[in-house]
Amino acid sequence: MVKTTIEVEDGLWRRFSLLVLQKRGERKKNEVIAQLLKEYVEQEVFPSDPQQLEHLICIEEMRASFLQARNDLIRDPRYNGKYVAVLQGAVVDCDEDKRRLARRVYERHGYIPIYIDMVAPSERRVEIPSPELASR
Amino acid sequence: MKYALEYTPPAPALTVELARPFSSQSRESRAKLDSGADMTVLPQPLIGELRLVPASRIAVYSFNEREEERYTYFVDISFHSFVFPLVEVIGARRRDVLLGRDVLNLLKTTLDGKALNFELVDP
Numbered sequence: 001m002v003k004t005t006i007e008v009e010d011g012l013w014r015r016f017s018l019l020v021l022q023k024r025g026e027r028k029k030n031e032v033i034a035q036l037l038k039e040y041v042e043q044e045v046f047p048s049d050p051q052q053l054e055h056l057i058c059i060e061e062m063r064a065s066f067l068q069a070r071n072d073l074i075r076d077p078r079y080n081g082k083y084v085a086v087l088q089g090a091v092v093d094c095d096e097d098k099r100r101l102a103r104r105v106y107e108r109h110g111y112i113p114i115y116i117d118m119v120a121p122s123e124r125r126v127e128i129p130s131p132e133l134a135s136r
Numbered sequence: 137m138k139y140a141l142e143y144t145p146p147a148p149a150l151t152v153e154l155a156r157p158f159s160s161q162s163r164e165s166r167a168k169l170d171s172g173a174d175m176t177v178l179p180q181p182l183i184g185e186l187r188l189v190p191a192s193r194i195a196v197y198s199f200n201e202r203e204e205e206r207y208t209y210f211v212d213i214s215f216h217s218f219v220f221p222l223v224e225v226i227g228a229r230r231r232d233v234l235l236g237r238d239v240l241n242l243l244k245t246t247l248d249g250k251a252l253n254f255e256l257v258d259p
């Protein structure tokens with residue numbers, strides 16, 4: 001269990017407290033907040049497996065290193081416009097082809113979280129635009 | 137190959153094998169060809185089952201320009217005699233795979249919607 005503190009606007013907190021009191025009774029605010037947190041996480045596509053979560057945290061740390069170094073990488077002709085692999089805060093390899101890069105770094109370092117992204121001024125974006133009919 | 141009639145309207149779909157890289161661990165899944173998709177999409181549970189390791193995070197835009205952030209993973213994809221190692225994919229809350237242009241552009245795809253047939257070849 002984790003204990004945390006949050007700041008909420010005064011009026012919002014009063015209204016929330018009254019609503020919880022009316023609907024759930026006294027001393028139920030924490031329960032409602034915990035339930036809201038749970039619902040928020042579960043409605044997203046997000047893993048619950050502890051190892052997967054650990055991997056995502058690793059990737060986020062390496063992504064932060066990548067974003068911090070991005071401007072320098074853009075200025076460096078060795079990396080600009082190429083895919084780079086970031087491991088433990090450092091660029092360990094680069095290639096124009098991300099699949100070739102992935103193969104090389106996984107073979108060298110093992111199949112572990114290694115951040116792979118393109119060195120470009122903006123972040124990568126993809127479109128998955130096809131609307132689908134709901135199944136009957 | 138025949139269009140799959142489980143989709144309405146019928147759609148070009150086939151069974152693909154997805155494997156954890158550098159491992160024999162694999163799963164089969166139905167996959168719909170989606171030439172509109174920039175990237176291949178996997179059902180999220182398969183990512184957990186294959187214990188795929190995340191590699192990146194990207195912005196994904198849907199048909200109504202709604203933006204979502206998604207983690208990417210590399211996975212080996214094979215079907216018929218074709219093998220595509222280390223394809224970068226994203227996960228989504230869906231039951232089938234969407235085979236995007238990242239894979240389709242490695243092949244020649246012919247759709248005959250009138251006859252509900254399609255063909256995938258590597259000329």
